[in-house]
Amino acid sequence: MTWQSRVFDALLALTALVFAYLIFYIFFMTPTAQFSAGGLAQKIFYFHFPAIFCGMFLSALFCFVGSSAYLVKSSDARNAFAQAGAECAVAFGFLMLVSGSLWAKKAWGVYWTWDPQLTLALLTVLIYLAVVVLRAFSGDGYAERKFAAALGVLGTVNLPIIHYSVKKWGGNHPVVMRKGGGGLSDPAMAHAVSVGFLAMTLLCVVLIWLRTEHNFLRARAAKVRTRALERGAFEG
Numbered sequence: 001m002t003w004q005s006r007v008f009d010a011l012l013a014l015t016a017l018v019f020a021y022l023i024f025y026i027f028f029m030t031p032t033a034q035f036s037a038g039g040l041a042q043k044i045f046y047f048h049f050p051a052i053f054c055g056m057f058l059s060a061l062f063c064f065v066g067s068s069a070y071l072v073k074s075s076d077a078r079n080a081f082a083q084a085g086a087e088c089a090v091a092f093g094f095l096m097l098v099s100g101s102l103w104a105k106k107a108w109g110v111y112w113t114w115d116p117q118l119t120l121a122l123l124t125v126l127i128y129l130a131v132v133v134l135r136a137f138s139g140d141g142y143a144e145r146k147f148a149a150a151l152g153v154l155g156t157v158n159l160p161i162i163h164y165s166v167k168k169w170g171g172n173h174p175v176v177m178r179k180g181g182g183g184l185s186d187p188a189m190a191h192a193v194s195v196g197f198l199a200m201t202l203l204c205v206v207l208i209w210l211r212t213e214h215n216f217l218r219a220r221a222a223k224v225r226t227r228a229l230e231r232g233a234f235e236g
Contacts, residue, residue: 008209015202022046022195030188041106046192048099050200055092056124058204059085060156063128067152070145076219077212079145082152084211086131088204089155093125124158131155140222 026046033042063085070078100118101111112118131151138144 011202012206015199015206018195018199018202022199025195026192030192031186039106041103044099044103046196048096048103049193050196051092051096051099053197054200054204055089055096056121056159058201059089059092060159062208063089063152064156067149070149071153074142074145076216080212080215080219082149083135083215084208086128086152087211088207089128090125090132091207092204093128097122097125120158120161124155127151127155127158140219
């Protein structure tokens, strides 16, 4: 077993332990919020808010770094890292949208409203989804990779707009943790959010690691197969 495997196994075990503690703490230690905040459904917040960070910022940052690095100098490793960032941005983005919709139904009475922040968040997820779909169905040539990398860089343009959309355009989306928000009324809630951030960040790193390795090995296998076909290894 290599040292990379040992590090990954330790990271995976730590992620599982933190998530187990988080789930226990949320449902047995944190108080139930007032009815106007969704009551018991408010506990979704401890997954929803960290998912925003991992999907809209951390995974997007990984995609941006990998895509920018690939545009500077192409390599299978940089392409794999950029692709993993886009895939995780979509995964955490959909987790954000689904968890937010479930919480909104309980707190607002509707699953969705075309709030500026929500609309921009949906648009950003769709941009990264376009990157994933493009990579999956347009081939894995140099031009396709370059275009996907450029689109991955473009996806980051929406991120600061989302962050400031509430200040500029208002909207119904609640402001909890940012300046001007209501904050968390109980220390147990603040602790749950902190642990949620740690758990989701660890999960994001695990998924980025797995998807980068998978994408890298798949690209190398495709090159080996192409070379073998060119040399007639599969003829007859």
